[in-house]
Amino acid sequence: MFELAGVTHRYGPVTAVAVAAWRAAAGEAWLLEGPSGCGKSTVLHILAGLVTPTTGDVLVAGTDLRTLGEGARDRWRGRTVGLVPQRLHLVQALTVHDNLALAQSLAGHPHDPLRITALLEAVGVADLAHRHPRALSQGEAQRVAIARAVINRPALLLADEPTASLDDTHAATALELLRAQAVEAGATLVVASHDHRVRALLPNRYALAPVARAGAGVAR
Amino acid sequence: MNMSRLALAYVRRRPLSTALVILLLALGVAVVTLTLLLAHELETRLHRDAGGIDLVVGAKGSPLQLVLAGVYHVDVPPGNIPLAAIGELRANPLVANVIPLALGDSFRGFRIVGTEPSFVALYGGVPAHGALWSEPLDAVLGTDVARATGLAVGATFAGSHGLTEGGGEHGEARYRVTGILARSGTVLDRLVLTGVDSVWAVHAQHQPGMGANLVAAAKEPAKAEAAGAGTVHHADDDDHEVTLALVQFKSPLAAVSLARSINRDTALVAASPALETARLLTVFGAGIDLIRAFAGVLMAASALMLFVALAQALEDRRYDLAIIRTLGATRWQVAGVLLVESVLLAAAAAALGIALAHGAAWALGQWVPDAAPLAGAAWRWLPAEWAVLALALGAGILSALWPAWRAYRLDVAATLAEG
Numbered sequence: 001m002f003e004l005a006g007v008t009h010r011y012g013p014v015t016a017v018a019v020a021a022w023r024a025a026a027g028e029a030w031l032l033e034g035p036s037g038c039g040k041s042t043v044l045h046i047l048a049g050l051v052t053p054t055t056g057d058v059l060v061a062g063t064d065l066r067t068l069g070e071g072a073r074d075r076w077r078g079r080t081v082g083l084v085p086q087r088l089h090l091v092q093a094l095t096v097h098d099n100l101a102l103a104q105s106l107a108g109h110p111h112d113p114l115r116i117t118a119l120l121e122a123v124g125v126a127d128l129a130h131r132h133p134r135a136l137s138q139g140e141a142q143r144v145a146i147a148r149a150v151i152n153r154p155a156l157l158l159a160d161e162p163t164a165s166l167d168d169t170h171a172a173t174a175l176e177l178l179r180a181q182a183v184e185a186g187a188t189l190v191v192a193s194h195d196h197r198v199r200a201l202l203p204n205r206y207a208l209a210p211v212a213r214a215g216a217g218v219a220r
Numbered sequence: 221m222n223m224s225r226l227a228l229a230y231v232r233r234r235p236l237s238t239a240l241v242i243l244l245l246a247l248g249v250a251v252v253t254l255t256l257l258l259a260h261e262l263e264t265r266l267h268r269d270a271g272g273i274d275l276v277v278g279a280k281g282s283p284l285q286l287v288l289a290g291v292y293h294v295d296v297p298p299g300n301i302p303l304a305a306i307g308e309l310r311a312n313p314l315v316a317n318v319i320p321l322a323l324g325d326s327f328r329g330f331r332i333v334g335t336e337p338s339f340v341a342l343y344g345g346v347p348a349h350g351a352l353w354s355e356p357l358d359a360v361l362g363t364d365v366a367r368a369t370g371l372a373v374g375a376t377f378a379g380s381h382g383l384t385e386g387g388g389e390h391g392e393a394r395y396r397v398t399g400i401l402a403r404s405g406t407v408l409d410r411l412v413l414t415g416v417d418s419v420w421a422v423h424a425q426h427q428p429g430m431g432a433n434l435v436a437a438a439k440e441p442a443k444a445e446a447a448g449a450g451t452v453h454h455a456d457d458d459d460h461e462v463t464l465a466l467v468q469f470k471s472p473l474a475a476v477s478l479a480r481s482i483n484r485d486t487a488l489v490a491a492s493p494a495l496e497t498a499r500l501l502t503v504f505g506a507g508i509d510l511i512r513a514f515a516g517v518l519m520a521a522s523a524l525m526l527f528v529a530l531a532q533a534l535e536d537r538r539y540d541l542a543i544i545r546t547l548g549a550t551r552w553q554v555a556g557v558l559l560v561e562s563v564l565l566a567a568a569a570a571a572l573g574i575a576l577a578h579g580a581a582w583a584l585g586q587w588v589p590d591a592a593p594l595a596g597a598a599w600r601w602l603p604a605e606w607a608v609l610a611l612a613l614g615a616g617i618l619s620a621l622w623p624a625w626r627a628y629r630l631d632v633a634a635t636l637a638e639g
Contacts, residue, residue: 041633041636045633050546050636074545074548075548077547077548078548078549085543085546090543091226093230094226098221098225104221106548106549107548
């Protein structure tokens with residue numbers, strides 16, 4: 001489903017991230033693990049086409065990202081990738097419903113209120129559809145962010161530290177929700193996390209090592 | 221949920237700042253538009269009132285004063301001319317039409333003009349009620365006069381001496397209203413018209429046989445009356461006077477030669493309304509330009525405020541914009557949100573400002589009697605207003621350029637990492 005080969009990314013002269021080889025099949029659920037600051041977010045951004053790596057090949061859902069121009073890559077991302085950002089940020093000016101509608105529109109899909117309602121129901125926040133983000137709790141906002149990430153049935157669902165500030169119960173629930181929605185959408189799931197609680201819940205793991213010490217990570 | 225709706229959502233999210241920016245820009249637009257409307261209306265009025273009159277011939281004095289008194293009916297005339305001069309003008313083969321005017325009296329601030337029916341025809345006036353005058357002391361009211369005084373056909377009134385309110389009344393000779401003119405949008409609307417002989421009759425009855433100057437009375441009614449003045453009626457009919465004459469030529473060629481020969485060879489002054497009006501507008505023009513420059517500064521200041529509001533908004537929503545990019549928006553789209561937002565505000569301000577200007581023109585007509593003739597501007601759309609609209613939208617685009625550029629340049633990954 002995706003394949004990273006010989007990928008390195010440098011900020012200035014320092015190599016920040018290195019992924020020698022990482023291949024995932026469609027429908028798999030992966031944990032991208034590693035200590036804080038080792039570049040997990042950067043790898044997610046590379047997979048999402050938000051960051052172009054300094055070297056290496058990135059193949060996602062059959063598309064070589066290097067062949068896409070910037071605008072094409074933005075549109076490709078809208079259709080192919082769902083990203084649950086670390087801070088679960090929703091667009092503040094829009095209601096929960098409109099946050100999802102915006103994602104539909106940017107992927108080039110027609111407005112489908114039934115799908116939005118069904119999805120909000122599936123993640124358990126149907127009654128919040130017309131609230132603004134500032135009226136939501138952190139857990140509610142995360143559910144909305146997950147719903148927004150899968151609204152377009154992406155091939156790849158990325159989540160950045162989804163359990164970082166949740167207690168054990170909520171962490172497990174969030175993970176379950178991500179997995180369930182990934183299965184529902186038929187998406188490959190990648191969760192970037194340094195949270196040991198997550199390890200038990202995801203079958204595949206890719207350990208990203210700090211570049212300065214280990215040079216590259218290994219699939220286990 | 222397209223980018224315009226997103227921009228609108230952001231606008232709605234900051235109601236106070238949005239309202240302030242719109243209000244300030246709208247004020248600038250309103251002042252610019254109002255000066256355009258009033259200047260245009262003034263110019264149109266001046267040209268329409270002077271329409272068809274090639275020369276004003278009167279006693280020695282300033283040509284501008286002659287035009288102001290004879291065409292616009294706002295100044296006192298410089299003096300009288302003998303009736304014989306009218307005959308001489310009519311005999312000139314270059315002249316198509318001569319209309320005599322006898323001025324000097326007024327009715328509640330509206331001027332009484334002794335003239336001939338061709339004066340009404342000159343402005344395309346037609347009676348809405350009744351008919352034009354036929355007997356001495358018949359009077360026809362302009363529509364504004366009828367409305368202000370409440371007089372109807374058949375009513376009688378006495379003129380007062382002098383061109384402004386406060387002169388002594390000619391109580392013995394009462395005018396009878398025989399007609400009220402339909403609105404013509406010209407100076408006719410504000411005049412009381414009668415035959416030249418009526419004016420002579422009024423002054424003959426008032427001070428029969430006194431050979432004084434009508435115009436002296438017009439200038440200083442009290443003093444003139446004390447001196448027994450106030451009549452153009454001399455004992456001898458040949459000594460009849462009128463105040464001035466409006467002249468139309470057969471061909472434009474006559475304008476130069478006739479005006480020159482009158483000014484050189486006679487004791488009279490010939491003034492061209494077109495020339496004097498143009499001079500007058502030059503004087504107004506400077507004042508109007510100044511007001512317009514001031515309004516321009518106001519617009520520039522509001523554009524600056526719009527810029528500050530947008531720049532601030534951009535900082536507040538960098539993370540939002542990064543998220544929108546992760547959802548598949550291109551650089552152009554997020555920059556577009558700010559541009560659309562700014563143009564929406566500018567368009568709202570322009571619409572409000574132009575509406576305010578038209579409303580102000582209307583209100584001016586309602587509450588300031590002297591400005592009533594300019595109130596027609598309220599219902600007129602000038603081509604120049606498109607330019608004002610474009611200027612406001614341009615200010616909107618200009619204000620958004622830098623914030624939009626910053627949005628375009630936004631580093632999504634770095635912004636998301638900042639959290």
